[in-house]
Amino acid sequence: MAQVSSELVLSVIIPNHNYARYVGSAISSALGVRWPTVEVIVVDDGSTDNSLDVIKAFANRITLIEQANAGQMRSCVTGFNRSSGDVIIFLDSDDALHPDVMAEIAAVWSEKASKFQFQMRTIDANGKATGNILPQYFVTPTPQQIREWVTTAGVYPSPPGSGNAYPREIVDRIFRFKTEFTDRAPDSYLVTAAPAFGDVVTIPKPLVDYRVHGANHGAFLELEDRRFAREVDVTQRRFGFFREVAASVGFSVAPDALNRNMQFLCLRAASYALRPECHPIDNDSAAQIISDLFQALSYPQGFSCSQRLSLFFWALGVLAGPRQLSRSLASWRYAPTSRPKLMKFALNLFRVVR
Numbered sequence: 001m002a003q004v005s006s007e008l009v010l011s012v013i014i015p016n017h018n019y020a021r022y023v024g025s026a027i028s029s030a031l032g033v034r035w036p037t038v039e040v041i042v043v044d045d046g047s048t049d050n051s052l053d054v055i056k057a058f059a060n061r062i063t064l065i066e067q068a069n070a071g072q073m074r075s076c077v078t079g080f081n082r083s084s085g086d087v088i089i090f091l092d093s094d095d096a097l098h099p100d101v102m103a104e105i106a107a108v109w110s111e112k113a114s115k116f117q118f119q120m121r122t123i124d125a126n127g128k129a130t131g132n133i134l135p136q137y138f139v140t141p142t143p144q145q146i147r148e149w150v151t152t153a154g155v156y157p158s159p160p161g162s163g164n165a166y167p168r169e170i171v172d173r174i175f176r177f178k179t180e181f182t183d184r185a186p187d188s189y190l191v192t193a194a195p196a197f198g199d200v201v202t203i204p205k206p207l208v209d210y211r212v213h214g215a216n217h218g219a220f221l222e223l224e225d226r227r228f229a230r231e232v233d234v235t236q237r238r239f240g241f242f243r244e245v246a247a248s249v250g251f252s253v254a255p256d257a258l259n260r261n262m263q264f265l266c267l268r269a270a271s272y273a274l275r276p277e278c279h280p281i282d283n284d285s286a287a288q289i290i291s292d293l294f295q296a297l298s299y300p301q302g303f304s305c306s307q308r309l310s311l312f313f314w315a316l317g318v319l320a321g322p323r324q325l326s327r328s329l330a331s332w333r334y335a336p337t338s339r340p341k342l343m344k345f346a347l348n349l350f351r352v353v354r
Helices: 002-006 020-031 051-056 072-082 101-107 143-153 168-176 187-197 227-248 262-274 286-296 305-320 323-334 341-349
Strands: 010-016 038-045 063-067 087-090 113-123 129-134 164-167 199-211
Touching (some): 002 101, 020 038, 020 051, 038 051, 262 286, 262 305, 262 323
Parallel strands (some): 010 087, 113 199
16 A cells, blocks of 8 residues: 555646735645655636746746636636646645645545545735634544535535545546536535545645635635625535435435534524525524524534534524624634634633634
8 A cells, every 4th residue: 555655646736816926835835745746737717917927937847727717617627637646636826735745645545535635724815824723623533424424414524625635536527427516616516525435534634724815715804794695505506416426326415414514504694694685595584593503413513512512502692693793703703813812712711623
């Protein structure tokens, strides 16, 4: 196994659109991965800033693909089709890999794996660490636990895009899967479908820097009320896609699993409380959300008991509190840099976060 893993080729695919400020750091980090064979492919998606000037400074060490603006998902497919690696990482152009990422993957390599996921260290726009790590694991989930959680609650603890690596054949299967589900983010396909095709292997170490700078698609720097409705909608559609994929390989998923998903229920509570006129679930109510939250408490889904209770009471506060309290609670949860110091201390004390 050690000999096989040492012969693996890593392909790092970097989709970029107007991130001239960060893309050089992303490319440097990929080139700096300590591994015998690393292929770096940068797909510039019709940038109108000086991204190409930055990227072309690395021209003799990378493969550059220029295309008219087609979106992140199309950029990733294009880059994948030009790649040749055994292991694929889609690195967002504002993130940065740590040098030992491939060595850590090789150390736990398994032919049964459909995904290797690792933690992400959050940094700010200037590259300074914020002190946050995601996801946070008090106990490292096993592939068997992850399979159980997605079956019963439609969810498992996973980092966003740059915190995942995939065997080549898994990416190929997911990208070729015929579905009417559409989304701009490759995470929605890859992270969602991976548990249906094999073992999700978790490496409980930060191996990539996740930059939060205010223009991210996946991270809040400041609270955006309307964004919750969009997140509820895409989560529902993503779950429908997962059920399609699971059914294609005989993987049984409870049809009502999403209503036991604590993360989804928190988004649903925030959407309903903060922007009821935009809430995408017809005939939803605070009473129904609370009822679903009660049921969800008995499903671990990667959370400790204290974490589930904290999410339950947080959602109650959002649903029952006055608007200003609801907004503050939503901000403290989804924009961690806004949390008061006393709250950070309490969350650490009660082992809700580290």
